[in-house]
Amino acid sequence: MKHKVVGANVTRVDVKEKVTGAAKYTDDIQPDSFYWGAQIGSNVVSGVLKGVIKNPDFDWSDFVYVDASDIPGENEVESVVSDMPLLATKEIRYWGQPIALLAHRDKHQLEEGLKNIKIEIEENPIYVSTIDESLSLKKEIIPQNIFKKRKIERGDIESGFENAKYVFEDIYYTPHQEQMYIEPNAIISWWEGEKIVVKGSMQCPYYVQASIKTVFHKEDKDVEIIQAYVGGAFGGKEDYPSILGAHAALLAMKANEPVKMVYERAQDISITTKRHPSKTTIKMGFDENHKLTTLQMEFILDGGSYETMSSVILARGMLHAFGPYEIPNVKIDGIIVATNTPPNGAFRGFGAPQSFFATESHIDYCALKMGISPFKLREINFVQRGGSFPTGQLLENDVMIREVYDELLKRVNYPVLRKEIDDFNSLSNTKRRGFGIATFFHGAGFTGSGEVRLASIAGIRLDKNGKVAVLVANTEMGQGAHTVLSQIVAEALELPFDMIYMEEVNTQKVPNSGPTVASRTTMIVGEVLRRACVKMRDAIKYNSLDDYLEKVSQYLGDKESESFFQQHLQPPKIKWDDVNYRGDAYGTYAWAIYGVEIEVDLRSFEVTLKNIISVMDIGEVVHPILASGQIEGGIVQSMGYALYENIIFKNGRFWNADFTNYIIPSIVDIPKMDVSFLNNPYSYGPFGAKGIGELPMNGGAPAVNNAIKDALGIHLTKLPLSPEQIMEAYERDL
Amino acid sequence: MNKITFIINGEKRSIYVEPNDVLLDVLRDKLGLKSPKCGCERGDCGACSVLLNGKSVRSCLVFAIEVDGCEIETVEGISQNGLSVVQEAFIEMNSFQCGFCAPGVVIATTELLRKNSTPTKEEIKEALAGNLCRCTGYTPILEAVEKISHHNKHNSDNTGGTNE
Numbered sequence A: 001m002k003h004k005v006v007g008a009n010v011t012r013v014d015v016k017e018k019v020t021g022a023a024k025y026t027d028d029i030q031p032d033s034f035y036w037g038a039q040i041g042s043n044v045v046s047g048v049l050k051g052v053i054k055n056p057d058f059d060w061s062d063f064v065y066v067d068a069s070d071i072p073g074e075n076e077v078e079s080v081v082s083d084m085p086l087l088a089t090k091e092i093r094y095w096g097q098p099i100a101l102l103a104h105r106d107k108h109q110l111e112e113g114l115k116n117i118k119i120e121i122e123e124n125p126i127y128v129s130t131i132d133e134s135l136s137l138k139k140e141i142i143p144q145n146i147f148k149k150r151k152i153e154r155g156d157i158e159s160g161f162e163n164a165k166y167v168f169e170d171i172y173y174t175p176h177q178e179q180m181y182i183e184p185n186a187i188i189s190w191w192e193g194e195k196i197v198v199k200g201s202m203q204c205p206y207y208v209q210a211s212i213k214t215v216f217h218k219e220d221k222d223v224e225i226i227q228a229y230v231g232g233a234f235g236g237k238e239d240y241p242s243i244l245g246a247h248a249a250l251l252a253m254k255a256n257e258p259v260k261m262v263y264e265r266a267q268d269i270s271i272t273t274k275r276h277p278s279k280t281t282i283k284m285g286f287d288e289n290h291k292l293t294t295l296q297m298e299f300i301l302d303g304g305s306y307e308t309m310s311s312v313i314l315a316r317g318m319l320h321a322f323g324p325y326e327i328p329n330v331k332i333d334g335i336i337v338a339t340n341t342p343p344n345g346a347f348r349g350f351g352a353p354q355s356f357f358a359t360e361s362h363i364d365y366c367a368l369k370m371g372i373s374p375f376k377l378r379e380i381n382f383v384q385r386g387g388s389f390p391t392g393q394l395l396e397n398d399v400m401i402r403e404v405y406d407e408l409l410k411r412v413n414y415p416v417l418r419k420e421i422d423d424f425n426s427l428s429n430t431k432r433r434g435f436g437i438a439t440f441f442h443g444a445g446f447t448g449s450g451e452v453r454l455a456s457i458a459g460i461r462l463d464k465n466g467k468v469a470v471l472v473a474n475t476e477m478g479q480g481a482h483t484v485l486s487q488i489v490a491e492a493l494e495l496p497f498d499m500i501y502m503e504e505v506n507t508q509k510v511p512n513s514g515p516t517v518a519s520r521t522t523m524i525v526g527e528v529l530r531r532a533c534v535k536m537r538d539a540i541k542y543n544s545l546d547d548y549l550e551k552v553s554q555y556l557g558d559k560e561s562e563s564f565f566q567q568h569l570q571p572p573k574i575k576w577d578d579v580n581y582r583g584d585a586y587g588t589y590a591w592a593i594y595g596v597e598i599e600v601d602l603r604s605f606e607v608t609l610k611n612i613i614s615v616m617d618i619g620e621v622v623h624p625i626l627a628s629g630q631i632e633g634g635i636v637q638s639m640g641y642a643l644y645e646n647i648i649f650k651n652g653r654f655w656n657a658d659f660t661n662y663i664i665p666s667i668v669d670i671p672k673m674d675v676s677f678l679n680n681p682y683s684y685g686p687f688g689a690k691g692i693g694e695l696p697m698n699g700g701a702p703a704v705n706n707a708i709k710d711a712l713g714i715h716l717t718k719l720p721l722s723p724e725q726i727m728e729a730y731e732r733d734l
Numbered sequence B: 001m002n003k004i005t006f007i008i009n010g011e012k013r014s015i016y017v018e019p020n021d022v023l024l025d026v027l028r029d030k031l032g033l034k035s036p037k038c039g040c041e042r043g044d045c046g047a048c049s050v051l052l053n054g055k056s057v058r059s060c061l062v063f064a065i066e067v068d069g070c071e072i073e074t075v076e077g078i079s080q081n082g083l084s085v086v087q088e089a090f091i092e093m094n095s096f097q098c099g100f101c102a103p104g105v106v107i108a109t110t111e112l113l114r115k116n117s118t119p120t121k122e123e124i125k126e127a128l129a130g131n132l133c134r135c136t137g138y139t140p141i142l143e144a145v146e147k148i149s150h151h152n153k154h155n156s157d158n159t160g161g162t163n164e
């Protein structure tokens, strides 16, 4: 089917405001009179809070001070598990944990005030900062230090390993990764009578609303949450604004004026959520034909000091851990452990980048050990159409892994590239080149029955002048959602793109179409919107634009507008068993492959990225330029994860909380990128579209690792793939 | 408080500042110029870039008191007579995602093209090396500037080319 607006590279709806500086991010909002708010955090890693002492000789008259005793409702942070206090009252589990809040109209004065507050904590000098320390029970933060365990099982791994001809096992580690949006977390809050208003940089306004309702014991109508322009999020503004929003609202309650809280970069890195560190033990068994018959994994995530939403991240990590392969015998144990670090949370990929690093690195390691090509090994084992995943999910026409793989080999012209690389390596004394691939996928939408529970509602509003407003709670954080959703509505209504506009994302103006996470906005919310458009077209029949305007005015009569809503409909046949982890974990998957060409300097052991080729099936591509932009940005983030990004923990706190020592890729680091899409439309996505946002994060690290393996013949198991680690492995293996 | 006088986006202004007031805060909070953004307040990210006497500087590293007698230009100034060539190219190429880095990138690119209307890819990369962007992977930014450069190269015989 040929579309008009879907598939076209329309101009982003927000780009002009962004390049002229007119876009108002949270910190750009400046009421006539307001307070700056700040947080008073723990200055030790672990201990018991004894009190907060305000210097009696200091003039506190123009300050507003808040601690847990000011909280009108529950002192908790609403999450999947609401085990974290909004402000600590007794137990301190991590450095920087929020204890109290302070505000003043003047920034310099606020600094002075903070200096005159002393926190008294009975320090516990023993703390836990890694998964291994947690498991060894160096200290028990919670019973056994285990927040949650889950299991996926199929077949019989014992007989699987017994009958295997080859068995290989190894352990893989990944560190924290900081989202490093360029705009730090920022929120402004004020009260209008009994109503609390919170405006800020956030992904999920209805999550913030739920948090505020709990903290203040308020009803929906008394909590208005508004999204400001968001300067990047990547998962990092999924849950944290629930904390910051409640903090600002508490200060505003006592200040009787707006309160703005903007984190400094160091603070943002030190105390907000990050990608969970992981430790994955993986064992694969193959038969004499190199068929992967058995997989055993123990996938451990470091949840940080409170569980919050770690269990859903664990679930997604496990449900991608088996890779794009058909494996008869599988056992995956997932565990979340506690450490004395800030609670970890959402970051693009949501557990899957960690498990794919292990699985896709290990496949290449096994190939090397068995003496066959990693390409061949994948060809033998790819899950086929009609095949199934270890959860029992039947994959009918939805599998595209072989297609993206074939397309990649064609695009790189592998035999020629191989020869080039081998020739280069035989001639150079100081450099080695290598080429590696990783094959991966990402399930779009909430895991399992999550979308049924969310039951998202979205809609459109037809205005008198014929323009149509899109009513969703999904936020534009750069990914292009507001452009793409407008395109879907324009297409479904067969109207010009410029007749569609976005309603402000405000809980009092738009329905709860669910959080802006899990690569769900285009696919799930877009489809609800498409169905809302069908509803409107059932009510108003029109043929041409002129006809449309006439019919609209007939239909509306005296009314200013009319809205049409729909609710998410779970596609038929999707069944999920939450207890046993069996069934259709996701409605569909997007499939992908990366091919990465690198060069390693044998003196410095530095890795240079030369070329990255990406082939993906994301269903129908709604906006090719924005889609490529998502992939390129995701590739570069995943290259940062592969090569540089590493949070260093010293004396119980993050040591490198700045851009100088936590390195993200700059424009000089980027390789040549070739991004292309295959198009296997998804019947339950709008016009065939699937989710794409997180997919590009999943494959970068293992692809680079495999390219290093190809270049040097070494096997690395820890991110980041640093020069030190490469040198050590290279010299050991010589 | 010290009085300073300077030209901001073509207009002469005198204001009072504390010796420890940072230019970025003064521009944003006192003058209401919100295009320079604060991404790190220590000179690492480039989001706060402004043109100081035509040179791109990180306004988070400059004390306001230092700009007495200087000329400052922000993205508000660049946009005041309609979109510049640089801004148009970034719009056309959908170069930004979240856009938080955009003002800094516009400043750095404007400076580059005023000095060198036909930069090579390497020169563009060098000029933008201090502007961090976490969203785009830089490709659409690079492509937009390369496009202007090609265009200028093409037209240089006829016009001698201004670049805004």
Ligand code: FES
Pocket (backbone or CB within 6 Å): B037, B038, B039, B040, B041, B042, B043, B044, B045, B046, B047, B048, B049, B058, B059, B060, B061
């Ligand atoms: S805020 Fe000035 S360089 Fe980052």
Ligand code: FES
Pocket (backbone or CB within 6 Å): A182, A231, A232, A478, B096, B097, B098, B099, B100, B101, B102, B132, B133, B134, B135, B136
């Ligand atoms: S577009 Fe988001 S930081 Fe550049």
